[in-house]
Every structure is written in structure tokens, then in C-alpha cells.
Amino acid sequence: xxxxxxxxxxxxxxxxxxxxxxxxxGAWLYRRSVTGEPRGPLCGMGICFECRVTIGGKPHQxxxxxxxxxxxxxxxDE
Amino acid sequence: MSNGFDVAIAGGGIVGAACAAGCAAAGLxxxxxxxxxxxxxxxxxxxxxxxxxDDSPAxxxxxxxxxxxxxxxRPELPADVEYLPCGTxxxxxxxxxxxxxxxxxxxxxxxxxxxEVLSAADLASAEPHLxxxxxxxxxxxxxxVVYPPCAARYFLAKSGATVVRQxxxxxxxxxxxxxxxxxxxxxxxxxATGAWAPALTPGIEVRKRKGHLLITDRxxxxxxxxxxxxxxxKSAHSTTADSVAFNAQPRRTGQVLLGSSRQFGSEDRAIEPxxxxxxxxxxxxxxxxxxxxxxxxxxxxxxxxxPDKLPLIGPCPSDPRLxxxxxxxxxxxxxxxxxxxxxxxxxxxxxxxxxxxxxLPARAGAVPHPPQEAH
Amino acid sequence: xxDPRFDVLVVGAGPAGLAAARRAAESGARVAVLDDxxxxxxxxxxxxxEPARWLSGYQVILGARVIAAPAAGCLTVETLQADFEIGxxxxxLATGARERFLPFPGWTLxxxxxxxxxxxxxxxxxxxxxxRIVVAGSGPLLLAVAGYLRGHGARVALIAEQxxxxxxxxxxxxxxxxxxxxxxxxxxxxxxxxxxxxTGCWPVSAQGAxxxxxxxxxxxxxxxxxxxxxxxCGFGLIPNTELxxxxxxxxxASGVAVDDDQRTSVPAIFSAGEATGIGGLDLALxxxxxxxxxxxxxxxxxxSRFALRQQHRxxxxxxxxxxxxxxxxxxxxxxxxxxxxxxxxxxARIRACSGWREAKLHTRxxxxxxxxxVCGGAVEFLMGWRSESVRPPLYPARVESLARSGQDR
Ligand SMILES: Cc1cc2nc3c(=O)[nH]c(=O)nc-3n(C[C@H](O)[C@H](O)[C@H](O)COP(=O)(O)OP(=O)(O)OC[C@H]3O[C@@H](n4cnc5c(N)ncnc54)[C@H](O)[C@@H]3O)c2cc1C
Ligand SMILES: Cc1cc2nc3c(=O)[nH]c(=O)nc-3n(C[C@H](O)[C@H](O)[C@H](O)COP(=O)(O)OP(=O)(O)OC[C@H]3O[C@@H](n4cnc5c(N)ncnc54)[C@H](O)[C@@H]3O)c2cc1C
Ligand code: FES
Numbered sequence: 001x002x003x004x005x006x007x008x009x010x011x012x013x014x015x016x017x018x019x020x021x022x023x024x025x026g027a028w029l030y031r032r033s034v035t036g037e038p039r040g041p042l043c044g045m046g047i048c049f050e051c052r053v054t055i056g057g058k059p060h061q062x063x064x065x066x067x068x069x070x071x072x073x074x075x076x077d078e
Numbered sequence: 079m080s081n082g083f084d085v086a087i088a089g090g091g092i093v094g095a096a097c098a099a100g101c102a103a104a105g106l107x108x109x110x111x112x113x114x115x116x117x118x119x120x121x122x123x124x125x126x127x128x129x130x131x132d133d134s135p136a137x138x139x140x141x142x143x144x145x146x147x148x149x150x151x152r153p154e155l156p157a158d159v160e161y162l163p164c165g166t167x168x169x170x171x172x173x174x175x176x177x178x179x180x181x182x183x184x185x186x187x188x189x190x191x192x193x194e195v196l197s198a199a200d201l202a203s204a205e206p207h208l209x210x211x212x213x214x215x216x217x218x219x220x221x222x223v224v225y226p227p228c229a230a231r232y233f234l235a236k237s238g239a240t241v242v243r244q245x246x247x248x249x250x251x252x253x254x255x256x257x258x259x260x261x262x263x264x265x266x267x268x269x270a271t272g273a274w275a276p277a278l279t280p281g282i283e284v285r286k287r288k289g290h291l292l293i294t295d296r297x298x299x300x301x302x303x304x305x306x307x308x309x310x311x312k313s314a315h316s317t318t319a320d321s322v323a324f325n326a327q328p329r330r331t332g333q334v335l336l337g338s339s340r341q342f343g344s345e346d347r348a349i350e351p352x353x354x355x356x357x358x359x360x361x362x363x364x365x366x367x368x369x370x371x372x373x374x375x376x377x378x379x380x381x382x383x384x385p386d387k388l389p390l391i392g393p394c395p396s397d398p399r400l401x402x403x404x405x406x407x408x409x410x411x412x413x414x415x416x417x418x419x420x421x422x423x424x425x426x427x428x429x430x431x432x433x434x435x436x437x438l439p440a441r442a443g444a445v446p447h448p449p450q451e452a453h
Numbered sequence: 454x455x456d457p458r459f460d461v462l463v464v465g466a467g468p469a470g471l472a473a474a475r476r477a478a479e480s481g482a483r484v485a486v487l488d489d490x491x492x493x494x495x496x497x498x499x500x501x502x503e504p505a506r507w508l509s510g511y512q513v514i515l516g517a518r519v520i521a522a523p524a525a526g527c528l529t530v531e532t533l534q535a536d537f538e539i540g541x542x543x544x545x546l547a548t549g550a551r552e553r554f555l556p557f558p559g560w561t562l563x564x565x566x567x568x569x570x571x572x573x574x575x576x577x578x579x580x581x582x583x584x585r586i587v588v589a590g591s592g593p594l595l596l597a598v599a600g601y602l603r604g605h606g607a608r609v610a611l612i613a614e615q616x617x618x619x620x621x622x623x624x625x626x627x628x629x630x631x632x633x634x635x636x637x638x639x640x641x642x643x644x645x646x647x648x649x650x651x652t653g654c655w656p657v658s659a660q661g662a663x664x665x666x667x668x669x670x671x672x673x674x675x676x677x678x679x680x681x682x683x684x685x686c687g688f689g690l691i692p693n694t695e696l697x698x699x700x701x702x703x704x705x706a707s708g709v710a711v712d713d714d715q716r717t718s719v720p721a722i723f724s725a726g727e728a729t730g731i732g733g734l735d736l737a738l739x740x741x742x743x744x745x746x747x748x749x750x751x752x753x754x755x756x757s758r759f760a761l762r763q764q765h766r767x768x769x770x771x772x773x774x775x776x777x778x779x780x781x782x783x784x785x786x787x788x789x790x791x792x793x794x795x796x797x798x799x800x801a802r803i804r805a806c807s808g809w810r811e812a813k814l815h816t817r818x819x820x821x822x823x824x825x826x827v828c829g830g831a832v833e834f835l836m837g838w839r840s841e842s843v844r845p846p847l848y849p850a851r852v853e854s855l856a857r858s859g860q861d862r
Contacts, residue, residue, distance in 0.1 A: 015500075016578025017491075023579050028563045028664045034296070034331065034821075035797040040665050042561030042794075042827070044573030045496065046518075048553055049822040049849075050794060051715055060295050060372050060822070060849075064574060065516075066533065067491050117810035122814050158815075198560055229816040295849060336852070349844050351523040351859040358856035369853030376824050376844055376855070380603075 003072045018063035018074055019044075019051050030063065030076050038077075055078045082267055083109045086254045086264035086410050086426060087239075088278060090114075090244040092226055092414040093120040093403050094270035095233035100418030102237035104426040110234060111254055113245040117230030120272050120410065123379020125291065125327055125337055126229075127304050128222045128412045132185045136388055136436035141409060143190060143432050144416035148222065151415070158228040160330035165303045166221040167196065167205065169324070169364065170213040175308040179216045186218065193218050207300055207365050223304060223327055226411045233418070246271075249278045251399025266425050268401040273382040275390075275404040282390065282439070284405050286380040288341040290353050295372040298332035307364060322357040324364040334371060336361050338408075342383075351374050381407045389413060391437040400411055401425070402439050459485045459512075462528070462541035464519055464696060469493020469741035470547030470724025471507035476745030476754070477545075478510030485511060485539065489532060489848075495549050495726075496569060497734055500576040514539075521845035523701050523859025526721075528730035529845075536854035538862070543721045543748040544696050546660045546709060547741060550727035551862055552594075553830040554801065556792045557785035559659030560670075563735055564683050571685035575605060582606030584682040587668050589613035589656045592689045592776045593638075593733075596833050602642040602685070609645070610679055613654040613670050615688070616776050624775030631737070631768050657785060659684055688778055690731045691830045692726035697724060698843040706730070714755055715744035732769030739765060772830045777852075783835055793828040793837070795821020800835070809838040820848045 005025035012021040021069050022030060029038040031046050031052045041051035047063040054075040055061040063074070085101045087094045090112025098108045114121075126146050130141045135212070148161075155161050170176045179195055186193040196204060196215040216265050223296035234241065241263065246256035253263040269279050273286045307324040340351045354376060362369050384390060384405040394400045401424075410417075420437065423430040435441065477486040488495070493504040493513055514530070517615035521529040525595040527540050552567040559565065566574065568590055575581045585608045588599045591774035599609045614621070652673035661667055667680045684802040684839035692708035703710040703718035707730035715723045726737035739762045746838045788791065788801035798818040806812040809832070812819070818832070819825030821839065825832075829840050846855060 004510065006707060013578055017574075018575055020578025020580070021760055030563070033561070033794065033797050038559060038563050039561065039794070040664070041566060041579075042554070042570055043552065043567050044570035044577070046824045046848075047823060048570075048794070052822075057478070058370070060298070065489065065491065068578075113806065115814055118810060118814060231815055292852070292855070296854065347842075351845075353520070354845075355856055355858065355860055358852055362853065362856055369851060369856060370820070371852050372849045372854045373846055373855055374824065374849045376846070377822065 001068050001070050002066055003074060005074045006076060012068040016068050018053065018055060018061070018066045018068055018072070021068050021074060022063055022076055024051060027076050038074055083107050083240075083262060083264040084261050085109070085266045085268060086111065087268040087270050088254055089119075089270035089272060090116045090172070090230070090234060090241065090250055090400065091119045091270065091272050091295060091410075092117055092230040092233065093272065093406060093410055093417055094268070095230040095237070096241040096414035096418030097268055097270055097403050097421045098237035099233040100108070100422030101425060102239060104116075104422045104428070106422070106425065108237055108239035109242060110239045111246045111256065111262065111266065113243060114236050117227035118377050120381060121226045121230050123289065123291065124226050124411045125335055126224045126226045126326070126411050127166070127327060128224060129304070129409070130186065130189075130191050131409060132182060132189070132220065133387060138185070138189050139432045140389070140413050140437065142191060142439055143419070144413045145220065147415035147419065148224075148412075149220065155444075156228070156232055158225065159232055160223070160225040160228070162223045162328065162330045163220070164223055164328055165217055165219040167201070167305050168216040168218070169201070169208065169304045169305055169307050170215055171307065171309070172213050176213045178308050179214060184217055188205065191218065192220055198439045205302060205305060207367050208365055217303065220422055223329065224411065229411070233414075246278060249400060251397040256385065266399050266401060268403050268421060270403040272404055272406075272410070273380040275382065279400070279402065282402065283385050284382045284390070285342060286345060287383040287407065288344045288380055289337065289340070289408070290339045290349065290357055290376065290378050292336045292354070292358065292373050292376045294334045294336070294428045295331070295374055297334060297371055298333035300371070301326045301328045301334050305364070306327070320353065322353070322360045324360045326361060326365060326368070334368070336368070347378055349378060349406065367417060376415060382410070383407045389417065389437055391417050391438045392424055392439055395440040457481050458540040458542070460541075461543045461545060461745070462539060463487070464528075464727065465495060465547035465549055465584075465728070466490065466493040466504070466509040466513060466515070467547060467726060467737065469549070469737040469744070470495065470545070471504055472738045473545045473547055473712075473725055473745035474511045475507045475509065476742045477749040477758075478750035480746065480751045481710070482749040485514060487514040487517045487519070487539070489516070491516045493552075496573070497647055499573055499577030509709045517694055518848055520847050520850040520854060521858045527859065528822060529854065529858040531850050531854045536851070536857060538859065540651075543723065545744045545748055546717070546722065546724040546728055547726045548693040548696055548728045548814060550692050550731055551826060553689050553691050553834070554827055555688050555782055555785060555831050555834060556751040556790050557644045557656055558787050558790050559657055559661070561791055561794055562659055562661045562665045563663070564665035565659050566683060566685055568595055568685040568687040570687065571683055572598045572601050577703065581683070584608065585610055585680065586685055587611060587613065587656075587670075587679050587681045589668070589670070589684060589686045590688045591615045591778060592687070593772070594687065594690070596641045596645065596650075597687055599648060600641050603648065609648045610681055611649040611651055612645070613656060614650065614652045615779055615782065616652060618652040620775050620777075623769055627771045634768065637685045655782065656684065656686060688782070689776060690727065692728045692730060694728060695843045695847055697728065699845070699847055707741060714747035715740055716747065730769065731773065732765060733772070736762065736765035736769055752859065778834065787837065792831055793818040793821065795823050803832065803836065809840050812838075824848070
């Protein structure tokens with residue numbers, strides 16, 4: 001499955017979550033905290049909201065709970 | 079006076095805190111009695127919109143005085159008060175409401191409040207997420223937004239008042255009786271317990287008026303000014319039926335705070351799904367895309383409403399040393415500072431900047447005269 | 454959208470929820486299970502074949518989370534695209550548990566994750582092969598996670614377990630009464646040959662410029678620093694009781710309070726699995742079966758499993774004792790260490806408050822999108838405060854979903 005992470009094409013295995021695609025793209029900063037600190041996933045199960053990214057222009061999406069889909073556009077650090 | 083306080087205030091909401099700050103600035107020695115967190119009552123629920131309202135000349139006078147006190151205080155406010163000088167836009171849906179815009183502008187101009195009429199195109203470019211087809215609006219640029227609990231905490235800290243963490247169980251002009259049985263003697267006692275005030279001063283006409291609110295995640299720039307539908311005036315006027323109105327507020331954090339609803343007769347804090355639904359559907363009518371934002375919390379609060387929609391500020395007719403500072407309905411964040419000033423001026427015997435008569439508890443209908451019969 | 458009414462609705466497709474649904478469906482009830490996760494299995498059976506054994510005779514609604522309970526017998530559910538109501542006659546809350554995180558300097562750096570957290574992310578495709586990983590915190594989960602990570606090509610540098618060796622030995626001895634568990638433990642250890650398992654050892658800080666580079670550990674009087682790519686760190690589990698609280702169910706000391714039939718204090722609402730207390734897979738399964746039978750009215754079948762449940766509960770009690778958190782962990786956070794990661798609130802600011810409500814109001818601790826699910830467990834451990842009221846939305850939800858929640862449609 002092909003996705004774009006920050007404009008960069010990534011190939012993610014079927015069944016993987018967006019959180020994995022971000023890592024496969026070499027990114028580890030998923031979001032900035034309210035005071036500007038870099039943050040990445042913590043809980044892996046949809047409760048901490050640290051893995052939030054923008055998917056298809058929609059901000060605040062939990063990347064660990066959303067399966068990758070063909071052609072998805074993901075942005076981190078927004 | 080065993081404890082030697084000049085003023086004892088029951089209630090550590092924003093009104094009690096502002097009264098404490100006002101009295102302390104007048105050189106008075108103050109004690110505040112509050113069992114819960116400072117600003118944990120209606121102050122924690124309020125939207126924190128600092129707004130000039132023109133229901134009546136007395137309402138304009140108090141909100142305008144208060145707003146100018148907020149503006150003067152702005153340089154000293156700590157960051158966590160989150161003062162945001164975003165202005166208000168009164169949104170007009172149709173030509174009838176545009177007529178109201180122009181009337182309102184006239185009233186504001188006379189009172190010396192800057193206000194600018196926005197055409198439909200002006201409104202659309204100022205707030206791109208409003209739906210198309212609205213008629214225009216009135217921009218009041220000097221209105222603002224704050225985070226009320228931290229403002230209350232700041233006022234109280236600034237006053238240097240002694241804080242007693244207990245409920246008051248009895249108030250009189252001589253002081254406050256606390257739950258542990260002790261008595262705080264004072265020259266003047268102030269009932270600033272908001273919607274709970276009638277429990278300590280029976281007979282005053284203050285009723286609880288419930289409101290629902292919702293806050294979203296951070297979407298900086300989604301809403302720029304506080305947006306209020308003009309139908310708000312109509313629904314806020316209706317003192318009987320339950321009502322909702324579109325009210326969207328930008329927070330300094332980038333969050334959007336959505337209001338509001340008004341209900342009498344519901345004393346339960348729980349969210350009522352039918353009211354929340356009505357309120358949010360109303361918001362979506364004005365801002366369809368708001369439906370896609372992520373909501374993180376909802377809550378309710380109780381406004382302290384009076385029959386004539388003006389607060390009670392000043393001595394009780396039956397006991398001139400017992401003051402009231404309550405009944406601020408949906409404006410107590412704004413009018414806290416004006417209230418603090420009027421209370422302090424009356425206690426200190428100074429001439430207040432605006433006439434106090436419209437807010438005195440002794441005005442017609444506000445407080446029943448001393449009961450003929452105790453029961 | 455009008456949703457058919459279910460005799461039994463189960464929230465949570467982990468072992469407890471699947472077992473409950475299976476038993477209720479076998480009893481002839483119309484059953485549905487819903488879960489926030491896109492696949493069934495809950496935490497332990499994430500990306501595993503086991504759920505298949507339990508999936509039959511009922512509807513499974515995935516990628517769907519409960520966000521509100523607008524009326525009795527009705528839940529509002531949100532998916533990525535839609536929102537709808539589901540009606541039920543009996544409800545089983547099998548909402549499981551989450552990890553407890555404790556703040557220490559550096560814990561907010563990217564690549565510091567939960568132990569179960571890193572495992573879940575790896576199961577969802579996060580590449581871990583060749584990565585150097587320190588596993589730390591407390592509980593048997595650390596071993597399971599280390600075994601999984603190693604099995605998938607990670608270099609597990611060490612496992613740091615905060616509890617003392619003596620407590621573990623006592624626990625190990627008690628395993629003799631649970632041969633199944635003992636065998637699992639032995640198998641796990643075998644898979645982890647060569648990986649140091651350090652008891653009485655815990656992380657004191659994590660370092661890195663923009664992401665994790667190393668972790669400093671303490672054991673006895675000794676402090677040292679381990680370079681690593683990931684720190685997988687969790688201090689036990691906390692039951693997910695928020696939905697039960699929103700529905701008005703009584704919460705006890707260990708989780709949702711239930712009677713012999715797994716009934717909560719609210720009529721027609723049951724709860725099973727780790728939402729009622731931390732106890733591991735076997736307990737979750739048997740509790741789920743009991744709840745499923747009881748919710749379908751088959752109380753005799755339910756009671757036939759009480760003895761088995763009792764046995765697993767004893768194991769849970771031993772577990773809790775063995776992995777009790779040590780006091781030193783309370784002093785890990787420095788004054789400037791963030792406790793609330795959503796709103797970036799430091800320990801010092803929280804300590805200056807008199808209780809949860811004041812902390813929320815004056816610092817916004819717990820007021821972000823995680824709604825206190827992360828900082829709540831830490832604040833409870835550090836300050837002894839427990840958060841009160843739960844209101845809709847149970848999880849952040851689209852405004853439009855709440856604008857319809859409970860409406861006739
Ligand atoms: C939904 C909603 C939206 C609002 N939006 C706005 C807005 O945008 N702008 C605006 O200006 N205003 C707004 N308001 C109004 C504003 O919040 C209130 O008018 C204001 O907070 C009142 O402050 P207070 O100090 O009088 O009352 P409170 O904040 O309620 O304080 C009263 C205090 O008294 C204490 N108390 C009670 N009983 C006792 C006792 N026996 N002894 C001692 N202490 C006691 C309570 O614990 C409490 O802390 C809104 C209100 C609501 C409900
Ligand atoms: C992160 C993590 C990893 C774990 N890994 C292991 C392991 O590797 N090995 C091991 O032995 N034990 C592990 N455990 C412990 C294991 O989860 C338990 O022993 C047992 O499986 C619990 O089963 P359960 O059915 O009670 O809950 P869970 O398996 O936790 O299932 C609960 C389910 O409810 C869903 N849910 C909760 N709230 C809602 C809602 N509002 N709406 C919709 N769905 C909801 C969740 O998404 C979840 O899928 C782990 C625990 C956690 C927290
Ligand atoms: S990692 Fe916690 S919500 Fe995704």
C-alpha cells in the first residue's frame with residue numbers, strides 16, 4: 001500500500017496502521033505539544049492522543065488506530 | 079471586632095475575588111470564605127467573554143465600566159488568564175437582524191463604544207467558516223476573552239485577603255458563621271456566593287439558570303472573534319422557555335468554545351442530551367464545518383439570574399452592613415471588576431464612577447422587605 | 454439510521470468481550486460486540502489468531518467507539534465516517550485496561566513508549582527489527598513484551614523490573630498452584646535467554662535531543678546509562694472504568710464493582726475482564742463467559758464457572774502483591790517534569806493545588822484530548838487524587854456526532 005507522509009512516498013504493509021507508515025517514512029516526531037515539544041506515540045491503543053497527525057487535511061487523527069489506505073496523505077508536526 | 083476584619087466575603091468566585099481586590103485596594107482588611115477551589119463555581123463554567131451589553135442603560139453602564147477596568151488591567155494580567163483581544167461580532171442572519179445591527183451600533187456609539195457595521199462580504203472575509211448567505215454583522219473590536227478561574231485566582235492573590243477554606247453557614251451584617259461553629263466578625267459582610275446566595279440570604283430573587291458548553295481540540299484561526307447570533311438577544315430575553323443560541327468563541331489556546339443554552343428549573347449538573355443537541359445543531363446552522371471539529375469536553379454551569387436581569391450590588395435593605403454581590407446571570411465574568419469597584423466605593427464612602435441605584439438590592443422587586451413573620 | 458435492538462450488547466472485543474458474546478449468543482440471544490480497534494482481540498490478542506475461536510453467532514462492529522449514553526438502553530457510537538445509536542436490553546462492559554505511566558525526566562521524548570504500547574505499535578507495523586530496546590516498569594507484561602520484541606528481531610538490552618527479587622520469588626512459588634501460568638513463565642524465560650532481567654531496577658531519566666537516545670537506570674546504589682532506540686516502559690495496568698462511570702455504575706477499589714454474576718450496580722449492565730480489576734487472560738475469559746451466560750439469563754451455566762473464577766482471582770491477588778509499586782517511584786518526577794502531556798503541566802504546578810478539581814481548573818491538567826487517561830493514573834499514584842465525573846463525549850468525538858446523540862433517527 002502506497003501512502004504519502006509529509007510528501008514522501010512510503011510503502012506500508014497491508015493491515016498496518018498510519019503510525020507505522022510515519023515511522024517507515026523515517027519520521028519520529030508525530031506532533032508538537034502545546035509548548036512546542038516533539039512528541040510521538042505512547043500508548044499504541046488510542047487513548048493518549050500523542051500520535052495525532054493530519055490525514056487527508058483533517059487534523060488531530062490518532063495514527064495508531066487508523067489503518068493505512070492506498071493514496072492516503074499524512075502530515076506530521078502540524 | 080475579634081478577628082479585626084473590615085470586610086468578610088462569602089464566596090471565592092470571580093465576583094467575590096474582585097470584591098476582595100477592590101476592598102483591599104481601598105485599604106480595607108479582607109477575609110474570603112470559600113470551601114472549594116477558587117473560581118470553582120459558575121466562574122469555572124463561564125465562557126469568559128468580556129462584552130458590552132445593551133439590554134438597558136444600566137447594563138451598558140456596568141459592562142462598559144467593567145470592560146474598561148479589564149483593559150486597564152491587561153498589562154498586569156498573568157499569562158494563564160489568557161486575555162485575548164479578539165472582539166465580538168454580532169451576527170445578523172437576515173435584513174431584520176441587520177436593522178438590529180444598526181440600532182445597536184447607534185446605542186453603542188452614544189455610549190462611546192467602538193462598533194463597526196460589517197456587510198455580508200465583510201463578515202465572510204472576517205469569518206470564513208460562517209455559512210454563506212448571512213446578512214452581515216456588528217464588530218465590537220474592544221471586547222475580549224479571558225480564562226475565568228485563573229482570573230479569579232489572580233484577583234484573590236492580588237487582594238492579599240485571608241482565605242478561609244470552609245463553607246459559611248450564616249451571614250449577617252456582623253460577620254460570617256462558619257461550619258466549624260466559629261465566627262468571623264467583620265465591619266461589613268458580603269454575600270458573593272453566586273447562584274447559592276439565596277441559601278445564605280433567604281428571600282432574594284436569584285434563580286439558577288443552567289447553561290451547557292462544549293470545547294473542541296485546538297484549531298487555531300477557525301474562529302477569530304467571538305461570534306454571537308443576534309437572535310441571542312431574543313432568546314436571552316425570554317425568561318421562561320428553554321433556549322439555545324449560537325455562540326462560538328476563540329480561546330487563546332486555539333480551542334473553540336461553543337455555547338450556549340439557558341434553562342430554568344433544572345438543578346441537576348448532568349448534561350441533558352436534548353439541550354446539548356439543540357445547542358450544537360444551532361451552531362452547525364451558522365457554521366456547518368464545526369460539525370467536523372473534535373469535541374473534547376462538555377459541561378454545565380448555573381447563572382445567578384434576577385427578574386430584571388441586573389445584578390444585586392450593595393447593602394440589603396434590612397441590614398445595611400450585609401452586602402450582596404450576586405445575580406450577575408451571564409455577565410459576571412465581565413462585570414466582576416465593576417462590581418468589585420462599586421462594592422469597595424460604597425463601603426469606603428467614595429463616589430462610584432457610575433450611579434449605583436440600578437443595582438442596589440433596595441430597588442423595587444429585588445429583595446422582599448423584612449419578613450412580617452418568620453418561618 | 455435505525456439500529457436493531459440487541460438483547461446483549463458487548464463493549465470491548467478483547468478476551469472478556471469475545472467470551473461474553475460467544476456465550477450469550479450460544480444461549481440464543483441477539484448479540485453484538487463493538488470495539489474501537491479495527492481488529493478484534495483487545496490488547497493481548499492484537500494481530501493474533503485466537504479471536505477466531507470465539508467469533509461466531511454474533512455481529513462484530515469494529516473501529517467503533519462508544520462516545521455517549523444519551524438514554525437508558527442506548528449508546529451513541531462513532532466510527533471514522535459515521536455515528537449512530539445502538540439499543541440494547543443488557544449491556545456488558547468489557548472495556549479492559551490501559552497501562553499506568555509514571556512521569557520521570559525525559560518521559561515525553563519521542564520513542565519513549567508504553568511497554569504494551571510499543572508492542573501494540575509493533576503489531577500494527579512499526580518496524581522494530583534491529584532496534585536496541587530497554588523494557589522497564591513493572592508487571593508480567595514486561596516479559597511478554599520483551600519476548601515479543603525479541604521474537605521480531607529487536608535487540609532487547611535488558612528488562613528493568615521495579616519490584617524486588619524477594620517479592621517475585623514469593624510470587625513464583627505461588628505459581629506452583631497454577632501450573633498453566635508456571636509453564637507460560639518458563640517458556641517466556643526461555644525465549645528471553647541472555648536478556649538480563651533486573652529486579653529492583655527502574656528508569657530515572659531518559660535523554661535525547663529531539664528524541665530518545667539513552668535511558669538512565671537505577672538499581673540499588675548504582676546509576677548507569679543505556680543507549681537505546683526505544684524505551685518500552687509501563688508500571689502495571691489500570692482498568693478502563695470511564696464508560697461504567699458514565700452509566701452510573703459503582704466503582705470499587707479495583708475497578709467496576711460486580712456481583713457473582715458479573716452484574717454492576719446498575720440493572721441490566723454487566724462488566725467482565727480487566728475493567729473490573731487486573732487479573733490476566735484466564736480471569737478475563739472466565740468472567741466474560743459468566744457475564745455472557747448471566748446476561749442471557751442462564752444463571753446456572755454462569756454459576757458453574759464460579760470456582761474456576763475464584764482460582765484465577767487468587768492468582769490476580771498474588772500478582773497485585775508481587776508487583777506493588779515502590780515508594781521511590783513517587784520521587785522520579787522533578788518539579789519541571791511534565792505530568793499532563795496534553796496541556797504540558799509540570800509536577801510543580803500540580804503539587805501547588807489542593808485537589809483534582811483545582812488542578813484541572815487552575816492548570817488544565819487532565820483537560821486535553823486524553824481526558825486524563827494518561828495523567829490520571831500518575832496523579833493518583835503521586836498525589837492520591839482520584840478524578841470524579843465522566844461526561845460525554847467519553848472520548849473526543851466530532852461535534853456533529855454529539856449534535857445527533859440520542860435523537861430519533
Ligand atoms: C454557561 C455559562 C456561560 C457564561 N458565559 C459568560 C461570559 O461569556 N461572560 C461573562 O461575563 N459571564 C458569563 N457567565 C456568567 C459568569 O460565569 C458568572 O456570572 C460568574 O462566574 C459569577 O461569579 P460569582 O463569583 O458570582 O459566582 P461563582 O463563580 O458561582 O462563585 C460563587 C462561589 O461561592 C461559593 N459558595 C457557595 N456557597 C457557599 C457558602 N455557603 N460559603 C462560602 N462559599 C460558598 C462557591 O463555592 C463558589 O465558588 C456564564 C455563565 C454560565 C453558566
Ligand atoms: C497495552 C496492553 C498490552 C497488553 N499485552 C499483553 C500481552 O502481551 N500479554 C499478556 O498476557 N497480557 C497483555 N495485556 C494484558 C491483557 O490485556 C489482559 O490480561 C486481558 O487480555 C484483558 O482482556 P479484556 O478483555 O479484559 O480487555 P482488553 O483486551 O483490554 O479489551 C478491551 C477492549 O475494549 C475496547 N474499548 C474500551 N473502551 C471502549 C469504548 N468506549 N468503545 C469501544 N471500544 C472500547 C478496547 O479497544 C479493547 O479492545 C496487555 C494489556 C495492555 C493494556
Ligand atoms: S499512541 Fe496513544 S493514541 Fe495513538
